[in-house]
Amino acid sequence: MRWLWLVLMGCRAHTPTVNATDVSVRYRAQLLGDFGPVVSEASGETIQGALQVRVDLRLRVEPTRKFRDGSYGRLIYVDGASLERVNESEDVPVANDLVGRTVELRTFSDGEILDISWIEKLAGQGRYLDAFEVIFPAISPSAPTISEGETVKQRIIWPFRNANEMRWDNTIDAVWSNHGTVQVGEVDAWKLSYEGAWGTEGKTRRSVPSQEWRARGESKGTVHYERKTSDLIEHHLEWHRLVSVEGAGDTLNQEQRFEGHVERLP
């Protein structure tokens, strides 16, 4: 019986565990957002020209609670944040008041995001994590259990909502591959990659004026998980989408490209 148990454990492939929810973890997330011009669909007028913004975040993720459905709550504290507009001559800081804000990330043990409470507190002017919402799946990418050399389809999903006022939902139809084990620094790690179409749909509910959000794009990335614990070590991503925001007067479009790297800090 013991022999059978050892054989089964030896065959164990990547199996994300709940360890990530048990301890406090710190991450550094660096993203480069390449934003195309904001263009009016009705008139063709350009509301804002193209720009590049570099984001550097220090995040602390701490476990909070376990929900009845088996999902976990983790508070994400923004301990450090800098945003810079990339210019040819000199980068220009973009003022923000992200530091000190928190959200609660509710996920299943495989990382699938059910909800991000208080996300509106990190969104909009001066906070900007609505445009840079990729940060949330970047630290919780919801990888499947997958054997070495195999390919598995598993969606990456996450919502963006402000209570019952508005909501949009993101879906990535990701196809995941397990590339086996690699060394990341001194840590044995599983190397997984994914690729898939990224779609977003949503609208205002109770809030006025009414608005609708749509986006279509593509995503790809590479994620390293610690072999022993299945905890996320690092995640490199390249995602892009064409965003359309529709109001009663007009629709505004913007092409968005994100290239980024998230790493767990010691």
Added chain:
Amino acid sequence: MIWLFFLAAIPLDPVGDPLPRYLTPVGVAKHLATAAPSLQECVSVGNYTERVSFKIYGDGAVRDVEWSNGEMDVHKCWANAFVGLRFSRHDDLPIHLETTVYVREGSLTLSPQPEISERAVGPLMLFILPENVAKAQRQLHEVNDQADER
């Protein structure tokens, strides 16, 4: 045995309710209303209407109390009552609150609808610099009525 069933029926957690990391307008208004008895203690006679504003800081403390009409004897007592009103701690910038205190024949009433500052977020999902937000908002929401005119 029956007690075990009752115990099992107690919800472990109100699923979906966010942790109270931020203050909501409803929660602030409810807590503010509890200040009325302390404020009443400062009043003896007279009729007056006073506009007051203050900030609720992240640690829940009330500071920066300001009155619409110059200095009055009762202000200091009222300010102490507001400062003594400790809100829950929260993770946002200081919240600016404005309300009105009515005194009629010695009886005090607080405005049922205090004004609580709300952050303007601008159009979400688009990355827009502050200087272009107003224009983007106008473009999104202002309907061109002339197009409908005949």
